[in-house]
Amino acid sequence: MGAFDVAIVGGGLVGTAVAYGLARQGARIAVLDEGDVAFRASRGNFGLVWVQSKGLGMPEYAAWTKASSDAWAGLRDALRDETGIDTAFARPGGFHVCLTDGEMERRREQNKRLHNQPDMVPYEVRFLDRKDALDLLPGLGPEVVGVSYCPLDGHANPLKLLRALHAALARRGAAYRSNTPVQRIERSGDAFALTTPAGTILSGKLILAAGLGNARLAPMVGMTAPVRPQRGQILVTERVAPFLKHPLVTVRQTDEGSVMIGDSLEEAGFDDRVGHAVVAMMADRAVKTFPALRGVRVVRTWGALRVMTPDGFPIYQQSAEHPGAFLVTCHSGVTLAAGHALNLAPHVAAGCLPDAAFAAFSARRFDVRAAA
Amino acid sequence: MFARLPDLKERAVVRLTVDGRAIEARAGESVAAALLLSGVLVVRTTPVSGAPRGPFCMMGVCFDCLVSIDGEPNRQACMVTVRDGMQVERMQGARKVDP
Amino acid sequence: MRDSMIDVAVIGGGPAGLAAAATCAEAGLTTYLIDEQASPGGQIYRAIADTPVADRAILGADYWRGEALVAAFQRSGAVHLASALAWDVTPDLEVAVSVGGGSRFLRARRVIIASGALERPMPVPGWTLPGVMTVGAGQILLKSSGAVPSGRVVLAGCGPLLYLLAAQYRRAGAEVALILDTTPAANFKRALRHLPEFLLAGSYLAKGAELLLSAQRSVEIVRGVDSIVAAGEGQLRSVRYNVRGQEREVSADLLLLHQGVVPNVNLSMAIGCAHDWDGEQLCWSPRLDAWSNATVGGVAIAGDGAGIGGAAAAAERGRIAALDAARHLGVLSEAQRDLRAAGPRAALRRAMRGRRFLDLLYAPAPSFRVPADNAVACRCEEVVARQIRDCVALGVPGPNQMKSFLRCGMGPCQGRLCGLTVTETIAAARGVAPGMVGHYRIRPPIKPITLGEIALLPKSEAAIKAVARG
Numbered sequence: 001m002g003a004f005d006v007a008i009v010g011g012g013l014v015g016t017a018v019a020y021g022l023a024r025q026g027a028r029i030a031v032l033d034e035g036d037v038a039f040r041a042s043r044g045n046f047g048l049v050w051v052q053s054k055g056l057g058m059p060e061y062a063a064w065t066k067a068s069s070d071a072w073a074g075l076r077d078a079l080r081d082e083t084g085i086d087t088a089f090a091r092p093g094g095f096h097v098c099l100t101d102g103e104m105e106r107r108r109e110q111n112k113r114l115h116n117q118p119d120m121v122p123y124e125v126r127f128l129d130r131k132d133a134l135d136l137l138p139g140l141g142p143e144v145v146g147v148s149y150c151p152l153d154g155h156a157n158p159l160k161l162l163r164a165l166h167a168a169l170a171r172r173g174a175a176y177r178s179n180t181p182v183q184r185i186e187r188s189g190d191a192f193a194l195t196t197p198a199g200t201i202l203s204g205k206l207i208l209a210a211g212l213g214n215a216r217l218a219p220m221v222g223m224t225a226p227v228r229p230q231r232g233q234i235l236v237t238e239r240v241a242p243f244l245k246h247p248l249v250t251v252r253q254t255d256e257g258s259v260m261i262g263d264s265l266e267e268a269g270f271d272d273r274v275g276h277a278v279v280a281m282m283a284d285r286a287v288k289t290f291p292a293l294r295g296v297r298v299v300r301t302w303g304a305l306r307v308m309t310p311d312g313f314p315i316y317q318q319s320a321e322h323p324g325a326f327l328v329t330c331h332s333g334v335t336l337a338a339g340h341a342l343n344l345a346p347h348v349a350a351g352c353l354p355d356a357a358f359a360a361f362s363a364r365r366f367d368v369r370a371a372a
Numbered sequence: 373m374f375a376r377l378p379d380l381k382e383r384a385v386v387r388l389t390v391d392g393r394a395i396e397a398r399a400g401e402s403v404a405a406a407l408l409l410s411g412v413l414v415v416r417t418t419p420v421s422g423a424p425r426g427p428f429c430m431m432g433v434c435f436d437c438l439v440s441i442d443g444e445p446n447r448q449a450c451m452v453t454v455r456d457g458m459q460v461e462r463m464q465g466a467r468k469v470d471p
Numbered sequence: 472m473r474d475s476m477i478d479v480a481v482i483g484g485g486p487a488g489l490a491a492a493a494t495c496a497e498a499g500l501t502t503y504l505i506d507e508q509a510s511p512g513g514q515i516y517r518a519i520a521d522t523p524v525a526d527r528a529i530l531g532a533d534y535w536r537g538e539a540l541v542a543a544f545q546r547s548g549a550v551h552l553a554s555a556l557a558w559d560v561t562p563d564l565e566v567a568v569s570v571g572g573g574s575r576f577l578r579a580r581r582v583i584i585a586s587g588a589l590e591r592p593m594p595v596p597g598w599t600l601p602g603v604m605t606v607g608a609g610q611i612l613l614k615s616s617g618a619v620p621s622g623r624v625v626l627a628g629c630g631p632l633l634y635l636l637a638a639q640y641r642r643a644g645a646e647v648a649l650i651l652d653t654t655p656a657a658n659f660k661r662a663l664r665h666l667p668e669f670l671l672a673g674s675y676l677a678k679g680a681e682l683l684l685s686a687q688r689s690v691e692i693v694r695g696v697d698s699i700v701a702a703g704e705g706q707l708r709s710v711r712y713n714v715r716g717q718e719r720e721v722s723a724d725l726l727l728l729h730q731g732v733v734p735n736v737n738l739s740m741a742i743g744c745a746h747d748w749d750g751e752q753l754c755w756s757p758r759l760d761a762w763s764n765a766t767v768g769g770v771a772i773a774g775d776g777a778g779i780g781g782a783a784a785a786a787e788r789g790r791i792a793a794l795d796a797a798r799h800l801g802v803l804s805e806a807q808r809d810l811r812a813a814g815p816r817a818a819l820r821r822a823m824r825g826r827r828f829l830d831l832l833y834a835p836a837p838s839f840r841v842p843a844d845n846a847v848a849c850r851c852e853e854v855v856a857r858q859i860r861d862c863v864a865l866g867v868p869g870p871n872q873m874k875s876f877l878r879c880g881m882g883p884c885q886g887r888l889c890g891l892t893v894t895e896t897i898a899a900a901r902g903v904a905p906g907m908v909g910h911y912r913i914r915p916p917i918k919p920i921t922l923g924e925i926a927l928l929p930k931s932e933a934a935i936k937a938v939a940r941g
Contacts, residue, residue: 036869036909043875103939139469163876166865176866238446238883238919239419239466256878257419257466261922264937273743274915276559276567276576280928281938287926292469294923297446299883302914373602373622373724377643380523380617398616400521405616413601413706420853424705426601428850430608431514432507432918433589433735435851435883436599446883446919450611451554453509 002175004030006348007194007203009182009217012042013158013333014340015209016165019174021345022207029174030201032194034181034213039229039272041211042333044304045158046234046262047254048247049335050094052125052150056114058313060360063121065332068339069152075338076156082171085164087156088255094153094247095137097144097289104146111148125150137246141291155247157255158334165337182210185220185325192221192325206325207348211307212270214329222321224363227329229305231266233278235286238297244290251286251293259296261286272303306331309366316344316361318353326353327363374408388458397454404430404437404449407460415439415449419466438463477501479796480566480579481549482557482738485513486537486782487774487789488585489544494793495583496547498802503550503577505557505568511541513587514607515782518615529642530614531635533678533782540786559915560584560742564769567928569920574928581769581796584739585789588732588775591754591835592888593628594842595699598728599850602707606636606729619645622724625710627651627699630731630833634682641689649721650686651696651712653730655836662831669828672821697838701726730835734776737887740913743767748906751830752779753840754891755910762795763788771796779830780823787819841899842892849889851882856896863900869909870894883919886911 004027008019011033019031051069055062069091076089098104104127111125126149133147134140169176177198184195185206192206208217208225218225239257246252250262264278279301287294307329309315314330326348330336347353376398383398390412397406404427407415414424415437427437430450437449442459445467449460481492484506492504504511512519516537524530544551552568559567565576590607597603606626612618619640624647626633637647686692698713702720711720733754736746744765745758756778763771773792774785791812798808842848844857854877862873870893873879879893880886886893890911898905916925 033866036867036871037912043871099939159875159878163865166867166876170865178866178868178872235922235925237922241466241468243469264934266937275934276561276928277931277934278937280925281930281934283922283926283928284930285938287923290469294921294926295444296467296469296922297883297919298916298922298925299885299919300881300914301916373620374612374618375621377524377529377617377619379525381525383523398523400518400523401616405612405618408612409616409618415601418853420851423599423853424601425599426604426706428604428608429590429888430604430611431517431589433884433887438883451507 002030003191003202004028004175005203006205006207007032007192007201008207008209009194010209010211010213011176011178012040012209012211013045013162013165013337014211014328014330015207016162016169017333017337017340018207018209018328018345018348020165020168021341022349023169023172023174025346025349027349029169030203031169031174031176032180032182032196032201033176033178035179039212039270039305041304041307041331042158042162044232044234044302045334046260047155047158047252047334048094048249049089049091049154049156050249050332051123051152052094052096052148053110053114055120056110056117057311058360059117059120061313062114064339065335066121066123066152067343068336069154071338071342072154072156075341079164079168083164083167085160085167087161087164089154089156091152091154092246093149093151094155094249095133095147095149096249097140097147099143099145099285099288101145107148123150123152139243139290139292141288143288153247155252156334161334161337182217185217187322204324205348207328208326209328211329212305214327218327221325222319223317223325223327224366225315225327225329226363226366227307227309229270230308231268231272231303232263232306233274233282233301233303234263235261235279235282235298235301237261238299240296248289250282251289258299259293270305272305274301274303314361315363316353316358317363324351373411373413376409386454386456388454388456388460390460391462399454401454402450403439403441403452403454403458403460406454407449414462416463417465422465476578477503478579478800479503479581479583480505480577481583481585482566483513483585483587483774483776484508484511485515485585485587485774485785486540487587487776487785488513488583489540490786490789491583491585491773491793492549493544493547494790495796496549498793498797500797500800500802503552504544505552505555505566507554507556509554511544511551512537514611516540517611522614523617524614529639531639536782556918556920557738558917558920560738560770562767567915569924572921572924574920574924580800581771583789583792583796584770584772584776585774586735586738586776588779589735589887590729591731591733592892593728593730593839594846594848594856594892595701595728595839596843596846597701597703597707599847600701600703600707601705602703602724603701603726603728606632606727609727610636610639613639613643619643620725623648623722624725624727625649625651625721625723626727626729627653627696627710628729629654629835630729631679631682631829632732633729634686636727637686637690638682641685647690648723650690650692651699651710652692652694653696653699653836653839654694654833656695658832658834662828665828665831669825672825697836730839731833732775732779733891734778736776737885737913737917739765739772739776740910741915741917742770744770744772746910748904749778751827753834763792764795780826784819784822787815787822790815791819840892841896848892848896849879849882851884851888852878854879859893859896860900863897868901869897870911871909873897874911880911885913885917
């Protein structure tokens with residue numbers, strides 16, 4: 001089926017963002033994907049490009065997230081110039097709404113701990129009471145106690161992002177193969193030989209960006225990817241005239257007008273169906289946040305599976321046993337898209353993830369914990 | 373573009389308004405039928421391109437006959453039965469929410 | 472409110488649902504019929520109990536057969552939830568029902584889905600213009616309001632319903648200017664080997680011939696039409712069509728399209744029933760056992776929603792599914808079920824005789840199923856066929872990836888009007904069978920309901936923990 005500089009296993013947001021970054025470096029690329037129906041976290045994404053509250057327990061992740069957020073405008077512009085597709089990235093500042101005093105207190109406490117970490121990247125987070133929040137978010141319901149606000153938070157259209165990445169890859173001559181799951185990975189001289197139902201693919205480098213599939217694939221090249229599915233459910237409404245400029249962590253209006261309402265954290269294995277009680281709870285919080293949404297119609301609900309590591313942070317790692325094989329896995333494919341395309345891919349192309357930036361993200365951190 | 377047959381069973385006259393204009397319907401009719409029978413062919417413009425749309429399937433499937441009924445936007449006109457005093461408004465693009 | 476436990480929930484009030492509900496209730500089961508329409512009958516017997524059309528000859532004897540079904544249903548003691556939307560069925564057989572802006576769960580021991588049919592999309596350029604409707608819509612207007620078109624009317628497409636409506640209009644004294652018949656000439660050859668069976672089903676033949684002759688006497692019919700465009704600014708003004716290489720145009724106030732009916736599978740798909748591509752009826756049909764049970768436990772599917780068979784067959788299929796529900800619930804033994812099902816099964820065989828001939832004869836032409844580049848495929852999101860083909864060129868394998876790229880199928884109709892078009896367009900572009908391409912993954916609610924309504928559904932401790940963070 002051909003030989004390539006780099007084979008990327010996974011055609012979701014993570015795989016295509018890294019692939020796009022590599023294509024910009026001039027690499028000959030193959031993206032190997034599953035079929036039309038698969039556990040696709042990318043299609044279930046809420047679309048936040050989110051900074052606040054990320055990185056408690058790993059300040060490197062906070063810095064990595066902020067760097068991606070900072071690079072996002074560049075990614076948006078590049079994709080628009082190359083494909084004509086506007087990914088609708090905007091960074092108007094985002095809110096986390098608290099509905100009780102207890103929630104507000106926990107939020108403040110968590111933020112304090114996050115920003116008190118040594119080596120924490122500094123940025124502004126403000127806490128506003130209901131009255132001050134109303135100036136920025138008209139229509140907040142009477143049950144809203146307060147909000148936290150971060151001017152770095154934004155959002156994008158995850159579906160347009162995925163399409164733009166695919167379109168940009170196609171324009172740059174990358175090979176995209178759907179219905180091509182990777183069954184086996186072996187060394188063949190200097191190259192990796194990937195066995196698929198459609199034949200064998202040879203590549204100089206290999207990126208594993210297969211989401212939950214990484215758990216199976218990583219050991220084939222001497223790494224471990226302890227990822228598990230964590231279900232998140234989302235509701236989406238009919239199109240509504242623009243009423244909400246800012247993204248909230250659980251409510252945002254898309255560029256097309258529909259309102260997305262998230263989300264849940266559920267340990268449900270590989271069951272990605274929708275549960276009414278959880279959907280009801282999400283709807284309840286949404287109408288408490290914006291009572292005017294009560295009469296807006298929900299067009300669709302869905303469940304999707306996040307790709308979760310034991311500590312919730314990404315894995316970026318090059319195989320020590322099989323240099324040239326890289327493992328990339330995270331659950332924030334939109335937020336980190338710019339980081340993957342513009343910050344990570346050049347290192348992959350150069351064949352080295354510098355320790356200073358990436359050592360913290362190695363999956364070896366889980367071995368250490370298991371041993372301790 | 374549609375007219376009632378002359379020799380129908382008698383049904384009570386129901387009065388409603390469309391964008392403030394009074395129209396008459398018959399009891400038991402759907403709002404979409406009442407609109408078509410009063411010569412209203414275009415019931416909304418789409419939120420995507422602003423194109424005009426009228427009732428299409430009349431059985432609740434296509435969502436092209438969306439109108440505002442008594443202040444509630446995006447109701448399927450073919451699935452709602454007319455009532456005296458009902459206020460129907462044609463939809464212009466996406467519905468609004470008033471915060 | 473939660474968990475009023477009932478024996479059987481029947482979803483849909485057409486012939487299959489009415490017969491199923493009556494059969495269950497007569498067997499002593501607590502039975503609810505949940506139907507979106509205000510009065511029973513489904514689309515085929517629409518407004519049968521309250522149509523204003525006084526002259527019974529206009530709608531014809533086949534229509535009035537629905538009276539007996541409704542009467543039997545009303546006598547049976549089944550509870551009728553009218554104007555009620557069943558928008559989900561959980562694995563525990565809790566049927567989510569929305570009535571008057573509020574939802575509740577009906578917990579059933581068995582569920583029979585009788586969701587019926589909808590008209591196959593006929594995505595010709597301009598079909599979104601006001602003034603273009605479906606033949607079914609024209610018939611619903613006639614049945615429920617006694618309404619007939621008053622301007623220049625063109626009927627276009629293929630299938631028996633096209634000629635039935637023409638005949639009903641003629642009997643009502645309404646004029647049809649033109650019928651554009653798109654039936655491919657090659658169909659007859661394919662259908663031919665099923666002709667003997669069709670001839671045995673004499674009633675079809677007589678009815679079909681009568682309809683055709685009736686139409687020919689009063690309307691100009693153009694056969695072999697291979698493309699149609701609805702034209703006009705803001706609303707329909709004319710219909711352009713192509714016949715044997717010749718371009719023609721006629722002015723029109725109303726264009727009614729039709730190319731057959733297909734199972735309405737949104738609910739059965741949303742709750743996870745397996746479906747297969749039917750290569751003869753060119754649609755998705757649920758995978759069923761001999762008693763119409765679907766692959767989801769406790770759920771049966773009867774009537775046209777399980778594959779098109781027509782109204783008479785639908786009623787029998789409703790009865791058969793109901794008898795098996797009664798067996799599952801212990802009010803009939805297996806032997807009793809089999810005995811009672813013998814009559815309906817024989818009637819079903821009679822009703823289905825000749826069906827394959829009709830399916831093949833009226834199979835709509837590929838060019839009207841897989842539209843031209845500039846034709847709208849998804850009416851809600853206004854996606855044209857060219858965009859779908861462009862996606863395939865990017866390597867998109869099926870409807871779900873395509874949907875996420877284009878929003879095609881993401882509007883309020885939830886893919887009902889574009890699903891088949893999309894599957895067949897992708898299949899044609901990829902050069903594979905539609906069954907390989909698949910269908911949209913449908914998710915509840917199967918029709919939009921308000922956020923406020925969902926917010927009032929029962930919650931659980933686990934749900935509160937899964938959602939309330941901070």
